[in-house]
Amino acid sequence: MDQGASLGEEFQLLREYLARLSDQRHRRGLVHPLEGVLSLTVLGLMCGCPSLSAIYRFGDIHPQLLSRLGLRRSPSVQTLSRLLGMVSVGEVRRVLLEFVLALEQRRGHEITTAALDGKTLRGVREDGTQLKALCVFSREGLAALDQVAMGNHFEEPQAAQEWIEAVASHCPGLEMLTGDALYADTNLAQAIVDQGKDYTFKLKKTNPDSTTT
Known part of the structure; x- marks a missing residue:
């Protein structure tokens, strides 16, 4: 084509x-x-x-x-x-997620793995402060699935928990989420277990909370 x-x-x-x-x-x-x-x-x-x-x-x-x-x-x-x-921002997020899933299906990509990563949104400011978001990327199609607004880098585990609890179930076929060592968080781990899933964390000394998770 x-x-x-x-x-x-x-x-x-x-x-x-x-x-x-x-x-x-x-x-x-x-x-x-x-x-x-x-x-x-x-x-x-x-x-x-x-x-x-x-x-x-x-x-x-x-x-x-x-x-x-x-x-x-x-x-x-x-x-x-x-x-x-x-x-409605929530409605836009839902519709765009549905679009990306349909687009990836059209391209022959089955979304089984997604990566979570916090990003600073270039050129997007509120009250003079650059906005940040947790971005969810499909590894198969290299497509952005969704974003969750957050205040700073250390809110990534909370944003990831919010996404898992509210949105992940709308991605049929999704089997694995990946992220860096910052996601070694007790509440996030519990949210994953509550979804009937398993988790494994990479521990780093730079993340003091990881030793108590």
Whole structure:
């Protein structure tokens, strides 16, 4: 299959999943379809747009793209801010996870192993502080499955526990999670056991909690 055609089909698949998100607006008088705005935002971010104003300009200079997304004009910065603020983060996480699982199945990848790793989100700040997240990566398809927001590096075990308890069961076929020595944590170990799974930890002297786990 031609790579360009394949990418186009995969983006169309993403649009189908974005269309599942709840639109809290009254249907009367709607100008911009939510799925179209979100799709434009995704494309803008993929093309390096660092801000909402850059996403607006990106759409404004690509009118042929807007028509394909069902948009009559590029959404203003105010519209982008308002619509993105209305979308449920939890619902977005769920829909994107469903999309990635469907995408990996389409590519012939069975997700059995995932890696947990804390990352600082480049260019993403709140009150002047760069945000951090625990990222969950599929080892088979090298795809990002999910993210859990956290305050600092030492909150990774807590974020991992949250993900295991709330999300891991939505990944059928997932058999193994890997992480570094920081995850030698008592509460995380208990969460794994509560899921009916087993664990083994790598111990390091730099993690004093590991000796009591």
